[in-house]
Amino acid sequence: MSFQFPAVPARVLRQDVLAVLRKAILEGDLKPGDRLLEADVAAQMGISRAPVREAVRQLEQEGLVDFQPHRGSTVLGVPNEEIDAIYELRAELESRAIRRACERITDEQIEELAEHLHRMGRAVEAGDYSAVFEADHAFHATIQRVAGYRLLRRMWESMDGLVRVRSYQAFEGEGPANKYFRRTAVSSHVPILAALRARDADAAEKAVRDHILEVSERIQAEDSAAAAHEVHAAAR
């Protein structure tokens, strides 16, 4: 039999805690400046502090929380001045990945990507932002998996939260970026899929770069709009 089941990793508490905390930060339930008290989190989840500690340490590595010895951890925001660089690094990681994915991807995996896109489309229709981001993550994560780079993939995973915090807010918010995202969430992925189907590495890289840098610009435009609004409000 050529069919293979995907490896299902053993789940441990730490991973569940990590997923819950990360989601809370991404969706804005935990805001920058909020403190994360290990004992409270553990008590609320009905577990001991050990897995909570490990999850918080990983969030620190991902840049989502700040941590000082003996002083605990607080949720971090992403400074405007670093967004540009972060998205450029992201684009570089995705470019390398998709070039290699072009050489290796199977037809079945292409169908998997198409399925993620369909799911994303339905989620956009339903206004289920959480599901939109889940589908987007699955789409790009599949590309990383197909590419098969160990370390680049790890770095990609590691900066994923950082990349999504701001875009999540922009998508969910009422600003000008909201309509843009609703309109282009799916369509901006189509050229990527098409290039993969054609196994055209150059086109695929261009499609990915355009996609990512476009998101970056949208977020920074949202910033500028918000800043202008601030100034305007302050001037009144």
Place this chain on the structure above:
Amino acid sequence: MSFQFPAVPARVLRQDVLAVLRKAILEGDLKPGDRLLEADVAAQMGISRAPVREAVRQLEQEGLVDFQPHRGSTVLGVPNEEIDAIYELRAELESRAIRRACERITDEQIEELAEHLHRMGRAVEAGDYSAVFEADHAFHATIQRVAGYRLLRRMWESMDGLVRVRSYQAFEGEGPANKYFRRTAVSSHVPILAALRARDADAAEKAVRDHILEVSERIQAEDSAAAAHEVHAAAR
């Protein structure tokens, strides 16, 4: 008084363990494939498993060890195919940092950099490779500190081990890269320092990029030489 003491962070066991383990990997005392048994490490260090666990988790985030739930952790090597991308990301991080450092660096901080270079020079003379790398790390870390980017600095720190593993081996080994490193370790940093003195951001970025990409090429050349040697040996 305008003088300020640098903040001295509270030291906790985890950080010492992390430093020891990381150094052991970088210097080759722990080789790719070696297993890291928490209980053994803890016993040898005379402490409990808790701080060891946290240190190992961080090494996993840094890409130096692989970790699977319930199966423990093993030391990882850096695949040749990923070196190019890793150094390119590194160059991007350092470029952004030095541009900002150019705007912010004080004369005292420039002297601090010069001091690190002197130390590096003496270490090269003495053949103390460990000290060379310590000075190099201090030099670049100072630039990151001066630049003041929170997240980019964290990412820089996080990939530091990955970047140094291979160059450490090449420097310490007997290959052609050894002589190159002895000759250029200090001199390749001089243009960076000069550009900072002149507050010339463009020149500084170019100097940094050249420096990093040069190291990348040397390491990959060492690879090719080693691979050719392998083939030659196999053909005999």
Place this chain on the structure above:
DNA sequence: ACATCGTAGATTGTCGACATTCTACGGCGG
């Protein structure tokens, strides 16, 4: 009023023990 010091409460750091899971090995049946 002001700065310093000391203490009590809160929070994180570390520890040792136990639970859960993996791995290797040997018995058992075919």
Place this chain on the structure above:
DNA sequence: CCGCCGTAGAATGTCGACAATCTACGATGT
């Protein structure tokens, strides 16, 4: 001889307790 199963040992996962450290607040003295 070969494959399957169960078990024993080893390693990691989680827990609860205690130690070390920080923070806020009030006493003390000037």
